[in-house]
Amino acid sequence: MAVPTEALYLHDASLRALTTEIVSYQPISSLPEDEKELAKNVGSDESAMTTRQTIxxxxxxxxxxxTGTITVANQEPSFTVSLVRKAQDGTIIHFGKPSNGDSSSFSKGQSVVQRVDGAKRDYHSQLHTAGHIIGVAMEILMPHMKEVKANHTPKEAGMEYEGLLYNEHKPVIQAKIDELVQQDLPVIISWLDAGTVVDDRAKPGDGPVRMVSIGGLDQSPCGGTHVERTGLVGSISIRKITRKSGISRISYEVK
Ligand SMILES: [Zn+2]
Structure with a gap:
């Protein structure tokens, strides 16, 4: 049985470097089918590395x-991580390749230092927290509209709701978002016991449920990374509001 990787980013999203240990290192071709599937957009020359913990x-x-690097005891070469995916058994797999092309540099049991590409992570966290802030604004302004989808990807970020929103809603939602950012509210992470039924966004029985709240105004089951306060998001701008098949999408960006 694989031991699930300890996901340290769930507890401290500010970690940018960590000393840990290699648990496995292998070519993608030798992974089980479901894990190979996770690497379908990864180059065939890349390998899969798991570690005891990950940030x-x-x-x-x-x-x-x-993205980031994993380096053996601060020596060259480093393993350049291009993609991280979570397997069904809870193992977190780092896909990537050695900076010098020599795969024999890494093996099970080695002590390694992980580093996160900090600027990219900060941006992803800002986009994620911004999505939750829009969620709070919508709960306050239009509590009858149900959130159905959230995307915090650069250039594609958007929150989707059942029901119809129009351009006239845009300045109203924008003003509420600006207010929530200006209030510099804390982003609060908490954990509920396994099996607690939150709502249909969290499956009971999956282990403790991680909840994220913007200043205590909402409660959302979420496994993502966030900035510590809403003021750290920068400014959120609603790019456009669109509608399709009864679902409205608020597309946004952060600057
Ligand atoms: Zn989230």
């Missing part, structure tokens, strides 16, 4: 994967 965020919950 690198795996793609999911509408948030893109981190």
């Amino acid at each position: 690198l965020y795996p793609q999911g919950g509408g948030q893109l994967s981190d």
Whole structure:
């Protein structure tokens, strides 16, 4: 049985470097089918590395994967991480390749230092928190509209709701978002016991449920990374509001 990777980014999103240990290192071709599937957009020359803990965020919950490096005891070469994915058994897999092309540099049990590409992570966290801020604004302004989808990907970020929103709603929602950013509210992370039924966004029985709240105004099950206060998002701008098949999308960006 694989031991699930300890996902340290869930507890401290500010970690940018960590000393840990290699648990496995292998070519993608030798992975089980379901894990190979996770690497379908990765170059065939890349390998899969797992470590005891990780500070690198795996793609999911509408948030893109981190990138970074994993280096053996601060020596060259480093393993350049291009994509991080979470497997069904809880293992977090780092896909990438050695900076010098020599795969024999890495093996099980080695002590390694992980580093996150900080600027990219900060931007992804800002986009993710911004999505939650829009969620709070919508709960306050239009509590009858149900959130159905959240995407925090650069250039594609958007929050989707059942029901119809029009351009006339845009300045109203924008003003509420600006207010929530200006209030510099804390982003509060908490954990609920396994099996707690939150709503249909969290499946009961999956282990403790991680909840994210913007200043105590909402409660959302979420496994993503966030900035610590709403003021750290920068400015959120609603790019456009569009409608399709009864679903409205608020597309946004952060600057
Ligand atoms: Zn979230």
